[in-house]
Amino acid sequence: VTRSQVPNIRAAVAAGTAEDFEGSTIDVARRLIGATLERVIPRGEPDAGTLVSGRIVETEAYLPNVDPACHGYRGPTKRSAPIFGRPGSAYVYLIYGMYFCLNVVTEPPGVGAAVLLRAIEPLAGLDAMRRRRRAGTPEARFACGPGNLCRAMAIDLQCNGVDLRIDPRLHIIIGGASPPKRIGVTSRVGLSSAADWPLRFYDPDSHSVSRPPPKPKNR
DNA sequence: TATAGGATTGCC
């Protein structure tokens, strides 16, 4: 520990977030429902410096070692390297050439696992979020779906690797937020492998969940 | 080097 790290460590402990990202990936995925995601719009973007935030209402767990849908399944690659980093850091990637997805890294360093953030309920910076979305998009859908979430909050590859426990530019506060009354569980969205594993978690009382539970396939 | 396809989204 160097002297320059001390203030950050203090901040993390004071916020009660130092250990919130430990434990199993599934535990973290559930724990993140109701947590607060904060983002400061970076320099060079519209509304630079504005704080945007929301309540996380939908997550998916991507498990270590056994999960063929996890980007860490076949070991580190250029894209997936950050998923093998420290728990509580960010893993961001580009999907379909046009949307970004934000993950919270879980498990000890060297183990590839993460939680995908799929949706938030907007709390602050509504105008900044609205501006990034198509005209007429209702507030509840500003950050509904992983690609929309990153678009609304100006999250891209520059966020890769940031420490979500303490970085003011992109920050998650787990303790003290508004916990859900209950947590719904379904299979994950959009997968061709491990398509029926029950690893999607959401607040059934939220209007900002990306879509209804995937319907089970025939047979 | 070639190529299939993807943890999505929104319009037809």
Add this chain to the structure above:
DNA sequence: GCAATCCTATAG
């Protein structure tokens, strides 16, 4: 139902 859009992973 399907196009947009481009990077990655894997095969050759």
